Amino acid sequence: MNKQRRLFLNQMSLMAGIAALNRPLTSMASISKRIYTLHLAQHAVTIYHTNDLHGKINAVYNNTGGINHIKSILLKQETSGLLLDAGGFLDSTPSLAQQQSVIHAMNQMGYHAVTVGDHELANGQAHLAALAPLMNFKLVNCNYRFDDNLSKWVKPYLIIYSGKFKVGITGVGCQVQGVLYHDAIQSANQMAALLKEKEKCDMVICLSHLGYKQTGDTPDNKKLARQSEHIDMIIGGHNRKLTGEPIILLNKRKHEVVLTQAAWDGLMIGKTEFAFENGKQKCGLKARYLIAAPPAKQTFADSFAAIRLKENLPKNV
Numbered sequence: 001m002n003k004q005r006r007l008f009l010n011q012m013s014l015m016a017g018i019a020a021l022n023r024p025l026t027s028m029a030s031i032s033k034r035i036y037t038l039h040l041a042q043h044a045v046t047i048y049h050t051n052d053l054h055g056k057i058n059a060v061y062n063n064t065g066g067i068n069h070i071k072s073i074l075l076k077q078e079t080s081g082l083l084l085d086a087g088g089f090l091d092s093t094p095s096l097a098q099q100q101s102v103i104h105a106m107n108q109m110g111y112h113a114v115t116v117g118d119h120e121l122a123n124g125q126a127h128l129a130a131l132a133p134l135m136n137f138k139l140v141n142c143n144y145r146f147d148d149n150l151s152k153w154v155k156p157y158l159i160i161y162s163g164k165f166k167v168g169i170t171g172v173g174c175q176v177q178g179v180l181y182h183d184a185i186q187s188a189n190q191m192a193a194l195l196k197e198k199e200k201c202d203m204v205i206c207l208s209h210l211g212y213k214q215t216g217d218t219p220d221n222k223k224l225a226r227q228s229e230h231i232d233m234i235i236g237g238h239n240r241k242l243t244g245e246p247i248i249l250l251n252k253r254k255h256e257v258v259l260t261q262a263a264w265d266g267l268m269i270g271k272t273e274f275a276f277e278n279g280k281q282k283c284g285l286k287a288r289y290l291i292a293a294p295p296a297k298q299t300f301a302d303s304f305a306a307i308r309l310k311e312n313l314p315k316n317v
Helices: 067-075 096-109 125-134 184-198 221-227 300-311
Strands: 009-016 044-050 082-085 113-115 138-140 157-162 165-173 203-209 233-236 247-250 256-260 268-277 281-291
Touching: 044 233, 067 096, 067 268, 082 165, 082 203, 096 125, 113 165, 113 203, 138 157, 138 165, 157 184, 165 184, 184 203, 184 221, 203 221, 221 233, 221 247, 221 256, 233 268, 256 268, 256 281
Parallel strands: 009 281, 044 082, 082 113, 113 138, 165 203, 203 233, 233 256
Antiparallel strands: 044 268, 157 165, 247 256, 268 281
16 A cells, blocks of 8 residues: 555544543634634544434433533534534434434534434434424435435535535435335445545545444445445444444555444544645544543543443453
8 A cells, every 4th residue: 555545543542521621612602613614724634523322412321421511522622623423313202302402402513414323213204304404414324215305304425625625424324114225335335436536525434324343244334444445434323332442444445444433322522633744645643532521530441441331341342
């Protein structure tokens, strides 16, 4: 592989949210990561990402997790960037009022794009179509075929400029009853090729609600990375995956793909920064997970271990 194309993991760490916070911003308006507020980055693209929020607004465990704590972390970040979610942001309740409150919170935070997962579709396409007009962020998916009402709101891709960098975003999901499904990996590859070759995007991000690892031939996030050609980053969701760092996999062209997933229920938010040199050539990666407001006197190691213990997870997940 051309050395200039390699991503060097020069800083990859897990940090407790409280310890990682920089100087606070001065107003709620500062939290907005809307397109018109993106900083004019000359050498980097910063991506904040969540997945499987499951409609959890308040803390879910030991004053940790939830959308409100994620919002607090974003308020205190000095670097603006893209704010994305890999699906499962709603729970499966049929209550429109509860789901409207989640959407309102996400609107305040300034999400740019989310993909559609099984939780969003649990109550049918008409239910999600009724909620879609309330969303100030875009719904993206390229492997589902929806009815006419919902298809007006879900687009196969989105292009956003982060400074001088053109970023293409698409999404895929697992099979869901009542929704016409097309092969997720084939669909993602077709869309990524369009974004890289026709739209000339500098990087392509796939929001994938396939799950980290599935059995047999069932598509998952790792298979997607290895069988892709033009995807630079996969933000994953659809299972409880707790990792200490993103992983790097080689695609069909032997180029590196970043695969990352930020726990569930808002327990963490991921922050990934791609560095560029020589114009728009990727040259470095900084990645960290921020734990959403653990107790002030608890060390990060204890916080991370406690989350594992709470969910009865094996040590090698």
